[in-house]
Amino acid sequence: KVASYHSGTDFRAATGTPIYAANSGIVKIAKDRYFAGNSVVIDHGFGIYSQYYHLSKIDVKVGQKIKKGELIGLSGASGRVSGPHLHFGILAGGKQVDPLDFVSK
Numbered sequence: 001k002v003a004s005y006h007s008g009t010d011f012r013a014a015t016g017t018p019i020y021a022a023n024s025g026i027v028k029i030a031k032d033r034y035f036a037g038n039s040v041v042i043d044h045g046f047g048i049y050s051q052y053y054h055l056s057k058i059d060v061k062v063g064q065k066i067k068k069g070e071l072i073g074l075s076g077a078s079g080r081v082s083g084p085h086l087h088f089g090i091l092a093g094g095k096q097v098d099p100l101d102f103v104s105k
Contacts, residue, residue, distance in 0.1 A: 007096040008051065008089030013075035015056050015084040020069050022050045022088075022103065027064045027072075036087070037079025040072050050099075051089035054079050 013019075021042055028049065029041035038055040056076025060066060077084040090099040 008087050011086045013086050015076045017075040019073050021066045021072050023068045027060045030058050030060050030062050035080045047093045049091040053087035
């Protein structure tokens with residue numbers, strides 16, 4: 001189930017659900033970010049970054065090259081959340097945009 005857009009989209013997912021990279025790129029952030037919890041941010045070039053927050057486990061390292069569909073971590077409830085889910089965001093040109101515009105529907 002998809003929750004409301006708030007600088008990203010929340011996808012309900014049981015803790016431990018595999019999370020895969022939306023596209024190829026280079027990992028820029030792979031750490032606990034307090035409110036966002038365990039976080040991964042991937043630079044896809046051209047000013048586009050994908051963001052994956054509240055993970056229970058991070059399986060990548062900063063500087064690592066990632067391919068589209070590669071496992072980057074497991075969903076969870078880290079950070080400030082009311083339950084397990086994936087917060088997925090897209091930053092394009094320095095602005096948060098609706099990530100659903102970037103994925104297949």
